Structures are given as C-alpha cells and as structure tokens.
Amino acid sequence: MRRQSLVKVLFVLPCVFAFTMVILVPFFYGLFFSMTNWNGVSETTKFVGFLHFGKVFTQPAFIHAFLASAAYTAINVTLVNAAGFALALVVTGNLRFRNFYRAGFFAPYLIGGIVLGYIWQFLFNSAIPALGKALSIEALQVSFLSRADSVIWAMSFVNTWQYAGYIMLIFIAAIQAIPASLMEAAKVDGAGYFRRVFHILMPMMANAFTISLFLTLTTSFKQFDMNFTLTNGGPATRFLDQPVMASQLLAMDIFNTAKANRMAEAQAKAVVLFVALVAVSLAQVSINKKKEVEQ
Amino acid sequence: MRRCIATFLILSLGLAAAVMAAPAKPATITMFQLKVEIKDALDAYAAKYGAANPGVTVKVETLGGGADFAGALKAKIQAGQMPDIFVIEGAGQYNVFKDYIADLSDQPWVKDTDLAFKANGKVYGFPVAIEGYGLAYNADILKKAGVDPASLTTRAAYETAFAAIDAKKKDLGLDAVVSMAASVSGGMWWVAGQHNLAAYWGGGLKFDDTSVIQKALKGQLDDARFAQYAKYVQLLFKYADKNILLNGSYDNQVSSFAQGKTAFLHQGNWVDPNLKQLGVAFKIGYAPHAFLDVEQKGLYLFAPSWYCVNPKSPNAAAAKAFLAAMAGTAEGHDYMVNQAGMIPAFKSVKLQPKGQLSQALMAANAKGGNYGVFFGMLPDGAGQNVFGPIYDLFAQNPAKIDQFISDMKKAVAGLPSM
Amino acid sequence: MTRVHRGARVLAELAVVALFALFMIPFAMVVLNSAKTAQGIIFDPLSWPTDWGRLPRNIGLIFSNSTVRYAGAFLDSALITFFSLVVIVLFSSMCAWALVRTRKAWATILFFVFVAAMVIPFQVLMFPLVRWMRILGDFLHVRLLQSIPGMVFAYLGFGCPLSIFIFHGFIKNIPYELEESATIDGCGQARTFFEIVFPLLQPIIITVLILNGIWIWNDYLLPLLMLGSSGAVQTIPIAVTAFAGAYLKQWDLILTSTLIAMLPVIVLYLFAQRYIIRGMIEGAIK
Numbered sequence: 001m002r003r004q005s006l007v008k009v010l011f012v013l014p015c016v017f018a019f020t021m022v023i024l025v026p027f028f029y030g031l032f033f034s035m036t037n038w039n040g041v042s043e044t045t046k047f048v049g050f051l052h053f054g055k056v057f058t059q060p061a062f063i064h065a066f067l068a069s070a071a072y073t074a075i076n077v078t079l080v081n082a083a084g085f086a087l088a089l090v091v092t093g094n095l096r097f098r099n100f101y102r103a104g105f106f107a108p109y110l111i112g113g114i115v116l117g118y119i120w121q122f123l124f125n126s127a128i129p130a131l132g133k134a135l136s137i138e139a140l141q142v143s144f145l146s147r148a149d150s151v152i153w154a155m156s157f158v159n160t161w162q163y164a165g166y167i168m169l170i171f172i173a174a175i176q177a178i179p180a181s182l183m184e185a186a187k188v189d190g191a192g193y194f195r196r197v198f199h200i201l202m203p204m205m206a207n208a209f210t211i212s213l214f215l216t217l218t219t220s221f222k223q224f225d226m227n228f229t230l231t232n233g234g235p236a237t238r239f240l241d242q243p244v245m246a247s248q249l250l251a252m253d254i255f256n257t258a259k260a261n262r263m264a265e266a267q268a269k270a271v272v273l274f275v276a277l278v279a280v281s282l283a284q285v286s287i288n289k290k291k292e293v294e295q
Numbered sequence: 296m297r298r299c300i301a302t303f304l305i306l307s308l309g310l311a312a313a314v315m316a317a318p319a320k321p322a323t324i325t326m327f328q329l330k331v332e333i334k335d336a337l338d339a340y341a342a343k344y345g346a347a348n349p350g351v352t353v354k355v356e357t358l359g360g361g362a363d364f365a366g367a368l369k370a371k372i373q374a375g376q377m378p379d380i381f382v383i384e385g386a387g388q389y390n391v392f393k394d395y396i397a398d399l400s401d402q403p404w405v406k407d408t409d410l411a412f413k414a415n416g417k418v419y420g421f422p423v424a425i426e427g428y429g430l431a432y433n434a435d436i437l438k439k440a441g442v443d444p445a446s447l448t449t450r451a452a453y454e455t456a457f458a459a460i461d462a463k464k465k466d467l468g469l470d471a472v473v474s475m476a477a478s479v480s481g482g483m484w485w486v487a488g489q490h491n492l493a494a495y496w497g498g499g500l501k502f503d504d505t506s507v508i509q510k511a512l513k514g515q516l517d518d519a520r521f522a523q524y525a526k527y528v529q530l531l532f533k534y535a536d537k538n539i540l541l542n543g544s545y546d547n548q549v550s551s552f553a554q555g556k557t558a559f560l561h562q563g564n565w566v567d568p569n570l571k572q573l574g575v576a577f578k579i580g581y582a583p584h585a586f587l588d589v590e591q592k593g594l595y596l597f598a599p600s601w602y603c604v605n606p607k608s609p610n611a612a613a614a615k616a617f618l619a620a621m622a623g624t625a626e627g628h629d630y631m632v633n634q635a636g637m638i639p640a641f642k643s644v645k646l647q648p649k650g651q652l653s654q655a656l657m658a659a660n661a662k663g664g665n666y667g668v669f670f671g672m673l674p675d676g677a678g679q680n681v682f683g684p685i686y687d688l689f690a691q692n693p694a695k696i697d698q699f700i701s702d703m704k705k706a707v708a709g710l711p712s713m
Numbered sequence: 714m715t716r717v718h719r720g721a722r723v724l725a726e727l728a729v730v731a732l733f734a735l736f737m738i739p740f741a742m743v744v745l746n747s748a749k750t751a752q753g754i755i756f757d758p759l760s761w762p763t764d765w766g767r768l769p770r771n772i773g774l775i776f777s778n779s780t781v782r783y784a785g786a787f788l789d790s791a792l793i794t795f796f797s798l799v800v801i802v803l804f805s806s807m808c809a810w811a812l813v814r815t816r817k818a819w820a821t822i823l824f825f826v827f828v829a830a831m832v833i834p835f836q837v838l839m840f841p842l843v844r845w846m847r848i849l850g851d852f853l854h855v856r857l858l859q860s861i862p863g864m865v866f867a868y869l870g871f872g873c874p875l876s877i878f879i880f881h882g883f884i885k886n887i888p889y890e891l892e893e894s895a896t897i898d899g900c901g902q903a904r905t906f907f908e909i910v911f912p913l914l915q916p917i918i919i920t921v922l923i924l925n926g927i928w929i930w931n932d933y934l935l936p937l938l939m940l941g942s943s944g945a946v947q948t949i950p951i952a953v954t955a956f957a958g959a960y961l962k963q964w965d966l967i968l969t970s971t972l973i974a975m976l977p978v979i980v981l982y983l984f985a986q987r988y989i990i991r992g993m994i995e996g997a998i999k
Contacts, residue, residue: 007902011811012823014804015873021849022842022870023830029841040369040840041391061680090729103983104733107740109927110975115968119739121481122758125542145480146542146691161736166924170879173920177886207882214831215875222834234480235541236687243684243702245479254836259363260676261391263840270837277832285828331958335780358942359954370938373844374858545960550755568961573752 034267040258052268060240062269065253066276072152072249073220073280079160080216081209084167089197091168092175102172106165117229120158121145145230148237148246155247159226163219167212174208175201210288217284221277224251323352324610324617327371327378329364329600330423331357332568336634343626344617351613368392377605379614382423384600385671389414396420397606402615404622409502410598410640420601421618422640424631427596427656427665428490428563429581436460436467436558436577447582448590450527457534460558467558471536474557476548477690478541483548484683486561487528487690489670490595492682494584495524497667499591508669514708520587525700527586528686531561532693540690549573567636567650581655594659597668598640674713681706681713747771747969754964771969783970786952791977792861793936793948794929797868801925802918805873809880810906814892824881827874835934842867843938859944867939872925879924883917884910919985927978949974 034052036045056062091102111119125143132140144154178201186196202209227233233248233256248256250273258266328337334357341353356378358367365388371377372395383389389396389412400418405411412420432444440463442456460472476483477491496508507517532540536557539548546569552560553573559582560566570579585591604614621627622641631639632646638653638660648654659665670678685706689699746754748762748771762768775783812820843858846867850857857863887910895905933950940946942954953974956966 005815008811008815011807011903011906014800015808015827015869015877016823018804018866018870019827019830019873020870021845022867023833023838023874026838026841026845027830027833029845030837033841039391040366041372041394043394087732090732095726095729099983101729101733103979105736106982107975107979108736110931110978111739111743111971115743115971116739118964119742121542121544122742123739125538125547127759129538143538143542146478151480161739165736169920169923173883173916176916207886211879211882214828214878218832222832224834224836231480232482234478234484234687235691236479236684238688242705243688245684247480251834251836254834255363256676256680258836259366260674260680261365261387262676263369267837270834273834274832274837277834278829281832329959331955332961334955338780356942356944357955359951359957362937362942362954367937367942369840370843371941373840373847374939375847376858376941546755546962546964554756565960572961573755 030267031271033264034271036264038264038267039261040263048264052265053272056265056269056272060242061244061248062253064239064244065248065250066272068152068247069221069223069250069273072156072223073217075152075156076159076220076223077213077216079156080163080167080220081212083160083164084212085171087164087168088171088175092172102168105168108162109166111162116158116162116226120230124154146235148235151231151235151247155223155226155231158230159220159223162226163216167216170208170212170215171205174205178204206288206291210285213284213288214281217281218277221273221280222251223249224255227252228255323354324380324614325376325378326353326355326380326602326614326617327358327368328355328380328382328423328602329358329362331359332565333635333637334359336630336636340621340626340630340634344620347626351617353617365391377607379605379608379610380602380618381605382600383412383420383603385673385675386414387671387673387675389419391675392603393419395603395605395607397604397611397615399604399615399618403619404641407622407641407643412598412601412603420603421622422598423600423602424598424635424637425596425640425656425660426563426565426599426638427594427659427668428561429583429594429655429659430473431552431560431562431566431579431652432582433552433555433558433560434578434580436469436555439463439467440558444580444582448585448592450523450530450586450588453527453585454530457530461534468555469558470551470556471539472534472557473531473536473559473561474539474548474552475531475535475559475561476539476543476545477532477535477686478543479683479687480542481544481547483543483545484679484686486548487686488682489678490563490668491528491531491561491584491686492678493595493668493670494527494586494666495521496669497595498524498584498593499587499589500666502596502665502667504667505669505672508672511707512672512710514711516704516707521700521703523588524586525696525703527584528689528699529693529696532690535690564638564650564652564656567648567652570652571650579651579655581652581659593665594656595668596656596660596665597671599671674710677710677713681709743968743972743975746964747972749965751963751965754968767965768969771965772973775966775970775973778966781952781955782947783949783952786947786949787974789861789946790930790948790974793864793868794926796861796865797872797929798922798926800865800869801872801876802921804869805876805921806880806884806911806914806918807906808873809877810884810910812877813881813884814889824877827877831874831878839934839938846939858939859941859946861946864936864939864946867935868925868929871935872929876921876925879917879921880914883914887913923982923985926981930974930978 035047035049037048038045087105091098091105095101124145129141129143132138144150182200183196186200227247227249231247233245233252235246236243237246254266254269254273257269337355341355345352358364364382368381377395383392396419398417398419399405399421402418404421405418408422410422410425411418434444437444440460442459446452447456457472460467475486477487497504500507507520510517536551539551549560549562549566549569550573551557553570553575555577581594583591583593584595602618604611604618608614621630628639628644628646631637632644632648636648636650636653638648638657647657685699685702689695742758745762746758748765748768750767812824846857846863857866892905892909895909900908931950936948936951940948940951942951953967953970956963956970
C-alpha cells in the first residue's frame with residue numbers, strides 16, 4: 001500500500017515542480033511587488049502596504065475596465081458556449097463532409113496576433129460599412145468598432161468566431177463518449193430531436209459543460225490579445241464625467257499601467273483581477289458541480 | 296513495479312540532461328533597438344564595423360511589431376541580460392532606467408548635435424535621428440485647387456484653403472480634404488494626443504523654449520493659447536475623412552493620401568518608406584501646423600529616441616566607440632543617410648536622404664525657425680491613457696469644443712500627480 | 714413525412730454550408746492576400762489576386778530574407794512545440810490519474826490549487842517569472858532563458874493546470890473496476906496506468922494535444938520574454954513580427970508567413986481526426 005502512494009507521489013511530482021517554479025513562485029513574488037514601489041527595474045524596493053489597492057478603486061478608468069470586463073464575460077460565455085455546442089451537434093450528426101466542417105470551424109483558432117486584428121478591423125471598418133452603403137442600411141454604415149455601445153458586442157462576436165471551434169472540440173469528445181444506443185433508444189421511443197438533445201445529451205455531458213464554462217469564463221475575464229489587436233481599447237467614452245476607453249478590458253488596463261512604468265500599481269490591479277476571477281469561477285464551478293451530482 | 300519506477304526515473308533524467316546543455320556566450324557589444332525599418336541596414340553596418348575593428352563584434356537585436364520596447368527591456372534586466380546599447384524615448388524612461396545609463400558628456404559627437412538627450416546638464420543619449428512633421432500636402436492637388444501652399448501660415452489661411460478644396464472635392468476626386476487618424480481603436484491616439492498636441496507645447500516659440508509645457512507639468516493650461524489651438528484641432532477634424540479619423544489605422548491613413556483621395560496628410564517624415572511602398576509619384580511638401588492667430592512658418596523637429604550605453608557592462612568603452620564612429624566617420628554617415636534613410640542629428644553630415652518629406656525637413660532645418668517637440672517630457676502614459684481618449688471623444692463630436700477644452704484643462708491639472 | 718424530413722435536411726445542410734463560409738471569410742482573406750504585393754493588400758484587400766505566381770514569390774522572399782531566419786524559427790518552434798506536448802501529455806495525465814485515484818485530502822487540495830491557478834492573469838507573472846527563471850537557472854546551473862529546454866519547462870508549468878483539469882474530468886468517468894482487475898492480476902500501479910488507463914485516454918489526449926499545440930505554436934509573449942526578439946532560439950510568431958515595424962508593415966510577408974505557419978497545424982489536425990474516431994471505435998469494442 002505504501003508503495004502505491006509512493007508511485008502516486010512520483011506521478012504527481014513533475015507537474016508540481018514545473019507548476020511551482022513557473023506559476024506559484026512568480027505569483028507570490030508578484031504579490032510581494034504589488035505592495036512595494038517597484039518600477040520593474042530597481043533592485044531595491046520600499047514596502048508600501050496596500051497603498052496601490054486603495055488607489056486603483058478611485059480611478060474611473062479602472063472601474064470602467066472592471067465593469068466592461070464583467071459585461072464582456074457575460075456576453076462572451078453565453079455566445080461561445082452556445083455556438084460551440086451547436087457546432088458540436090452539427091458535426092457529430094450524420095452529415096456529409098463533417099470532418100471537413102470540423103476542421104473549418106476550428107480553423108479560426110489558428111489565426112492569431114496582428115493578422116487577426118488586421119483582418120477583422122478591415123471587415124468591420126471597411127467591408128461592413130461598404131455593404132451598408134450598397135444596401136442603404138444606415139445601421140451598418142458606421143463601424144461597430146467606433147461605437148461605444150456596440151464595441152463589446154463586436155469583440156464578443158470575433159471571440160466567438162475564434163473560440164467556438166475550440167470549445168466545440170471539448171463538446172465533441174463528450175458527445176462521442178455517450179453510447180449511441182442511448183440516443184437511438186430514445187429515438188425509437190419517439191422523442192424528437194431537441195427533446196433528445198435537452199433531456200439525454202446535455203445531462204450526460206454535464207461534466208463537459210463545467211469544463212467549457214470554466215474555460216470561457218476565465219479566458220474572457222483575462223482577455224488580452226484580441227482586445228489589443230482589434231480595438232486597442234477604443235473608442236473613447238465618458239464615464240463618471242471622465243473620458244475613458246470603452247472597450248479597454250482589465251488585462252489591457254493592467255498592460256497599459258505597466259507600460260506607463262507604474263509596475264507595482266499594475267501588479268496590484270492584477271491581484272484585484274485574480275481575486276475577482278477566483279470568486280466568480282468558484283461560484284460557477286460549485287453551481288455546475290451541484291448540477292452534475294443531481295444528474 | 297520496480298521497472299516502472301526505473302523507466303520513469305530514466306525519462307526524468309533524460310529530460311534533465313536535455314535541460315543541462317547550455318551553449319557558451321562570446322564577448323560582444325549587444326545592441327537592442329526598436330526600429331524595424333532600419334534593421335537590415337543596421338545589421339549590415341554592425342557587421343562592417345566588426346570587420347574593420349578586429350576583436351569587436353556588434354550583435355544587434357531588433358524588437359518588431361511595434362511591441363512594448365521598455366517592457367521588453369525590463370524583462371532583459373530581470374533576466375540579467377541588459378544590452379550594452381539600448382534605446383530610450385523620453386524623460387519617463389530615462390528615470391526608470393537611469394541606473395543603467397552612462398554619462399556621455401565627454402563623447403566627441405556631443406558638440407556636433409543640438410538634440411542629444413540631456414538631464415541635469417549632462418548628456419545621456421545619442422540622438423538616433425531627426426524626425427519631424429508639419430501638415431504634408433499633395434502639391435498636384437493643391438495646384439489644381441488653386442491653393443498656394445506657401446500661403447498656409449495662419450489658421451485663417453487654412454480655413455479658406457480647406458473650404459476651397461472641400462468645394463471642389465468631386466472634381467479633384469477626393470474623399471475628404473485631410474487624412475488624419477486620431478482614434479484609440481485604430482491605434483492612432485499618438486497622431487492627435489502626441490504629435491498634434493505638441494504644436495500647443497512648442498508651436499510659435501523658440502526651438503528650445505519649454506515654458507508652455509513646464510507650466511502644464513505644474514498643472515496649468517494657457518487658456519488664450521489653448522483656445523486658438525482647440526479651434527485648429529476642430530478645423531482639422533471638420534475636414535478630415537470621418538472613417539479614417541474615427542477608426543482608421545496607420546495604413547488606412549497613409550494609403551488614402553497615397554491614392555490621392557485626400558489633399559493633406561497629418562504625419563511625419565517616417566511615412567517616406569510607406570509612400571515608396573505604395574508607389575507614390577506626385578510631389579509632396581510640408582506646410583506648418585499654423586494654429587495661432589499670428590503667422591507661423593516652422594516645422595516641428597525632434598529626436599524621437601536616443602541610444603544609451605550601459606555603464607555596468609564591461610563593453611561600455613567599446614559601445615561608446617561604436618556610437619562615436621557612427622556619428623563621426625564617412626561609413627557611419629553613409630549608413631545613417633543612404634542605407635537607413637534617416638536624417639542624422641549631426642551637423643557635420645552633408646548627405647541628403649532620398650525621401651521627399653525627409654528632404655523637406657532637412658531644408659527646413661537648414662533654414663531655421665523651427666519648433667521643438669516636447670511630449671517626451673510628459674509623464675509616461677499621459678499621451679495614450681489621458682490625452683488619447685480626450686481627442687477620440689472630440690473627434691466623435693467636433694462641435695463640442697468647450698467640452699474638449701474643459702477635459703484638457705482637467706487632464707493637465709492632473710499631470711503633476713501622475 | 715419523409716419529404717418534410719428531406720426538405721428540412723437540405724435546409725440544415727445549406728445552413729451549415731453558410732455557417733462554414735462565414736468561418737472561412739477571414740481565412741480566405743489570408744490566402745488571397747498572400748498572393749499580392751503590400752501595395753495591393755493595402756489598396757484593395759478584398760479583390761481576387763491578379764497573379765497567383767506572387768504567392769510562391771512571397772514564400773521565397775520569406776525564406777531567403779537574410780535578417781529574419783524564418784526556417785530556423787520554424788525548426789525551433791517545431792522542437793519547442795513537440796517536446797512541450799510530449800511532457801505535458803505524459804506528466805499531466807499521470808498527475809491527473811494519481812489525483813483521481815488518491816482519496817486523500819492532499820490530492821483534493823492539490824487539484825484545487827491547479828484549477829485556481831488557471832485564473833491567474835499572465836500579466837501578474839511575466840516580470841517576476843523572468844527574474845525567477847534567472848535565479849533558478851543560476852542556482853541549478855541550467856540555462857532556462859534563451860534555451861529550448863527552458864521553454865519546454867515553462868510550457869509544462871503553464872500548460873499542466875488546464876491539461877490536468879481536462880484529464881481529471883475524463884479519468885473520473887473511467888470505471889475503477891477496469892484498473893482493479895488489473896491490480897489483482899499483479900500489475901503494478903505504474904503499469905496499470907501505462908497499460909490500462911493511458912490507452913483509454915486517447916480521444917482526450919488528442920484534444921489536449923490540439924489545445925496546447927496551437928497555443929504553444931502561436932504564443933508570442935512568453936517566448937519574447939524568455940528568448941528575446943532575435944536571440945539564438947526563435948519562434949515563428951517572433952520572426953513574423955520582424956516584418957512589422959511601428960510604421961512600415963510588410964503585409965505581403967506578414968500574411969504569407971502566417972499562412973505558412975498555419976499549414977502544418979491544419980494538416981496535423983486533419984490527420985489527427987482519424988485517430989479521434991479510431992480511438993472511439995476501439996473503445997466501443999472493448
């Protein structure tokens with residue numbers, strides 16, 4: 001028996017070591033820096049306690065970034081999971097060329113960085129307004145990226161386009177793990193397609209939903225790359241009587257703070273992001289787990 | 296069982312052994328810079344310099360993609376790989392990196408330039424190049440519209456000229472009069488919040504007169520001067536292509552001008568390579584950003600970045616010699632002007648760059664009467680995080696000039712606490 | 714009845730095709746514009762290329778560029794991605810299995826710590842990480858910065874939480890009886906894992922491979938911090954940014970190099986799909 005646990009400890013060891021060195025130690029190192037006046041360069045630092053934490057909550061720009069992140073996360077989690085699930089249903093059905101579609105829906109995930117920003121900026125700023133002009137639809141003629149009320153939706157749309165195929169993969173794995181006989185039996189019993197999906201498929205893959213919701217929740221809240229390349233935080237809008245960036249999410253606010261050489265303040269903001277994310281994802285996982293148990 | 300553990304151990308050891316293999320590091324001058332445009336030319340010059348100076352190797356690392364250079368430099372410090380020569384872009388970065396910046400006051404090129412980076416009366420930075428701007432114009436279009444560019448020296452003159460061109464937009468094949476981008480979303484906040492605003496800080500003053508920005512750093516705006524400036528911004532926004540203004544990228548902005556769809560371009564001489572890439576054949580010149588009620592004829596000239604030498608490096612002396620050779624030898628001049636296409640900040644350089652706008656700037660520089668560009672004195676992040684959104688909002692609704700003025704007043708009042 | 718069904722089916726298939734087209738538009742833009750000059754891309758990104766011969770010429774320009782070592786970056790990226798995936802899949806599945814099958818408090822806590830770590834934003838870690846990698850490397854006399862093994866080590870650390878999380882969810886649903894019977898047969902714990910459990914993980918292993926593989930292949934910030942922008946070891950995303958200056962962006966080369974970087978992943982993905990299905994069939998027979 002003791003030998004058994006020794007094997008298990010050995011099995012756990014490589015990941016624990018790498019994880020500790022790459023994530024845990026730097027994390028606590030960073031936590032320490034958030035309570036100092038570190039500028040990212042200096043060797044000596046002064047301890048300032050929670051000074052930065054008090055300061056960040058008086059900044060309209062940071063509060064706005066926080067709220068924008070929450071809104072974006074809510075929209076994004078819904079859209080990405082709904083789209084990912086729908087795509088998974090489509091490509092696991094008996095469809096011709098389904099492998100081809102599978103690869104196609106997943107392909108956007110392969111385009112990253114500056115190219116993604118370039119393509120979608122072009123589509124939003126030039127192609128869609130041109131289409132609007134051709135069809136004389138007023139609503140399409142002004143870029144969705146330059147309107148404070150639509151920019152978050154535009155970002156969610158692009159993010160759904162990019163990540164739905166990724167989430168689709170997790171759902172496909174879950175759907176394929178369900179014995180086909182179950183669905184067949186229900187079909188013979190006369191249950192309609194949607195009934196089968198909602199009452200048999202979805203409960204059977206509750207675990208996959210826990211994973212995908214958690215994944216989309218955390219990645220949305222931490223969203224940076226696409227924010228940076230697609231909207232760069234713009235356009236400006238007015239919040240608490242101060243000009244702020246309408247689509248600047250938390251991670252980008254942190255990045256810009258660090259870039260302005262306010263390193264310790266950026267670390268403090270990152271800690272706030274971390275705490276918020278832990279709270280939200282704990283709530284999500286515990287609700288999902290409860291559902292899983294109920295099944 | 297035992298075999299399983301043994302297999303596992305061998306596997307881990309193999310991995311560890313792979314990690315152990317580390318290559319050796321040769322002793323060389325390392326240089327870290329951010330101008331991708333001059334990468335090839337600089338690499339070639341560094342190789343040539345190495346060949347001419349046995350024992351010296353210059354290794355240039357270039358950060359591409361318009362990435363966060365200061366951030367990458369910080370990562371290098373944390374990694375214990377501070378380069379021997381690196382770039383700073385202003386006072387904010389000087390303050391952050393000053394422990395790693397050598398005093399260069401005794402260098403031979405110091406008396407040959409007006410644009411060295413100075414702090415507390417000492418020289419700390421080698422000016423990489425002169426850059427500058429005014430309002431670039433398409434000479435062919437102005438001629439067809441009957442506008443004499445030499446007359447554009449007051450805001451009133453611009454008002455008349457813009458209205459005249461705007462009226463003939465269809466005949467001239469124009470989308471709009473001015474190609475200017477000011478949006479945060481297009482990544483173009485710096486055109487307005489940095490370069491245009493620099494007109495307020497230094498326009499109409501002596502080249503090294505920093506009184507207006509000094510006042511701002513204490514939190515005060517010169518109301519009368521700013522009111523005139525705000526009207527000029529409003530004028531530009533009014534006649535700018537709306538799509539480019541509100542969400543255009545740099546490429547959108549420059550290509551509109553390059554295709555002859557706009558008569559004016561609000562950019563500096565760094566667009567020369569872009570215009571070449573886009574196959575521009577028409578004649579281009581610079582008109583001043585004349586925002587005052589009185590006449591203004593100068594262009595805005597500055598060194599946007601400086602090379603600094605790391606005094607903690609054993610290669611510091613060799614690094615200084617490398618920079619001195621760049622400023623003081625014929626090969627160095629050839630590299631800066633002919634290969635890299637830059638305007639050197641050294642008076643002894645007699646070569647002419649090829650770009651039309653660079654030539655216009657060099658001519659203006661020789662003539663004198665130009666204005667300094669001082670946004671580098673502002674706290675880090677002020678341009679992007681504070682002024683950027685204010686200009687973006689103003690561009691969305693140029694009628695709200697009072698709001699713009701009061702936003703700017705508030706922002707400037709907050710500068711001392713940044 | 715059947716006619717209605719057939720009609721609905723055709724409609725559904727049409728809808729899928731339309732959806733597919735929507736997903737392909739931006740992708741098609743990369744392909745179309747890879748066969749243009751920079752001027753052509755900036756002036757008219759939507760048009761059909763006038764000369765497809767431009768595409769091989771652009772590819773040639775990328776590989777022959779003297780200052781951007783694209784071929785070298787391709788190889789380094791491939792090595793980093795390959796070795797990272799090997800260690801991530803192997804160690805994460807081992808770890809997840811040990812955590813699922815250990816009914817003790819430490820296993821639960823450890824799993825929770827892994828999951829919680831997924832919410833840490835990279836921005837919190839990046840500067841302390843580089844500083845710590847230097848200290849750790851000096852201490853162990855190992856080169857972690859500017860080296861391939863260092864990158865692999867970092868990717869194991871960053872990749873294992875998600876992978877453990879996914880494996881954990883999957884292994885939980887594998888009936889314990891399978892392993893029990895193996896143990897009774899006299900098979901050691903480790904052998905039970907490698908001979909019984911690991912083969913069962915095949916479908917989810919492929920998911921883990923794809924998710925991590927693409928992330929690592931496209932990752933920009935971590936390699937930039939750990940390798941530098943033109944050090945001895947380079948990755949493709951870093952090489953691509955060398956075509957993009959602050960002002961002058963060589964879109965022809967940027968888009969073409971992105972296209973080249975995407976190809977191996979697409980090919981691998983299409984190839985791996987067969988194994989997803991095969992894994993399922995084998996699972997059904999057993």
